[in-house]
Amino acid sequence: MEFLLLHYPFTFLFIAFLVLYQVNPAFRYFCKMTFYKLWLFTVSILVIMLCIPHGRNMENIKYFRMSLWPLKYIFGIKIVVKGKENLRTKKPFVLVMNHQTSLDIMVMMEMLPSRCVPIAKKEILYMGTFGLACWLSGLIFIDRKKREESIATLTQVAHSLHKENFRVLIFPEGTRNHGGSMLPFKRGAFQMAVKAQVPVIPVVISSYQDFYNQKEKRFTPGKSIIQILPEVETIGLGPDDVPKLTEQVRDSMLTAYQGISGMMNGASH
Secondary structure, X not given: OHHHHHHOHHHHHHHHHHHHHHHOHHHHHHHXXXXXXXXXXXXXXXXXXXXXXXXXXXXXXXXXXXXXXXXXXHHOEEEEEEOHHHHOOOOOOEEEEOOOOOOHHHHHOOOOOOOEEEEEEHHHHHOHHHHHHHHHOOOEEEOXXXXXXXXXXXXXXXXXXXXXXXEEEEOOOOOOOOOOOOOOXXXXXXXXXXXXXXXXEEEEEOOOOOOEEOOOOEEOOEEEEEEEOOOEOOOOOOXXXXXXXXXHHHHHHHHHHHHHHHHHHHHHO
C-alpha cells in the first residue's frame, strides 16, 4: 500500500475513489449531483454557441433538450411519458407541472412540446453559463420578491400567447417541494390562462423517492413517470373563477401524483 501511495499516487486515489463510490451511498450521491451540475453548466457553453447565430429565440430550447438527453442514460433513469395525445394541439396553452428538485430540468425535457417556454425565477438568469443559455433559449424570468412586477410580466405573456402562438410552462407551487405531496398552488398561471382564454394542461411527475432522496443522500438508478392530463378549458371564465380553477387543477394533479407514485412504490417492493 505504501509503495503504491508513494510511486502511483493518482492510481491510489482513483482506486480509493472507486471503492468509496461503491460502498458509500452519501459519497455516491455527492458525486452524481456534482456531475449533474457540472454537466448543466458545461453543456450550456455549447448551447450558447448554438444559440448565438439565432439570437434570443424560443426555438433554441431544442438545443437544451438535446444537451440534457444523455443524462437519463448516464444516471440510469427510465422516463415513461403517459398521455402524450393531450399535447397534440397547435393552439397556445399553459402547462402546469409539479416541482420537486433540480432533476425536474432533466425529466421535463422528455415531454416539453415545441414553442413552449418555461417561466423561471429570476435568480436563474445570474447562474453563469446556465443562466445565459436559458435566456438565449427564450425563458421568461420573474422576480418572486416583486409581486407587482411579476403580475405585469405574466399579464404581458397572456397578451402575447395568441399573438405569437406559443405555450408556457410554469410550476404553480412556486418552489421545490421535497415533501412527497404538493404545496398549495399560486394563482398566477391560472390568472394568465383565464386572461388569455387558453386551456390549462396539467402535467404530473411521479415522486422521485424510489431513487432520489436529498435528506438521505440517496441517488440510484430508477424510473420516473410523467402523466399528461387532459386540458382544462378556460373559455368563458373570468377572474372570479380563478380560485376554483386553481383548486380543480391541483386536485386532479394530486390524485394523479398519488396514483403514479403509488405505482412506483408498489414496483419497488
